[in-house]
Amino acid sequence: MVERLRGSAGVAQRRRRLARTHGLCEMCLAAGRPEIATVVDHIVPLALGGSDEDSNTRNLCGAHHLEVTAEQFGHRAPIKARGVSRSGRPTAPDHPWNQRRD
Template sequence: MVERKRGRQAVQQRRRRLRAQPLCQDCAAKGLVREATVPDHIVPLVQGGSDEDGNIRCLCADCHQARTAEQFGHRRTVPTGSDGWPIG
């Protein structure tokens, strides 16, 4: 098992990963070009994933949120008005 990096080492690792994959991998698969802002664990750490580079993909914030919700069974919430109807 790889020791998890903290502090400056973690910041340097994050920067290195984002430099190596500057575009969101999920958006690229859809033919879109968006800046990657979040290194994401393919297999989450709590599900036995590692912090190694092979288990990391860089995503934009929106794709990261969607992947996290999918991995942990979170449902998408829609804001509603006082009348109970969806907003937007």
């Protein structure tokens, strides 16, 4: 099993890896629409025998990370609902459910 860096060493490693693309998602950049990268993804997942070397990582946004991970592990990517919290409650302040009752 691959040992990952933890603590301040792990944070420094993540920052260094994100700096390679100035903190932008590599897949979004390739498509010409830059988005902020939130995940340092392992191209060959550690669970499938990949290494923790810089050459086996790429910077991805959350949406691309979900898509790639689902593809690699044979899962369907979850449907992302907009405008609702995890519990299903509407997040818009003007929604009737979020209005104060006098």
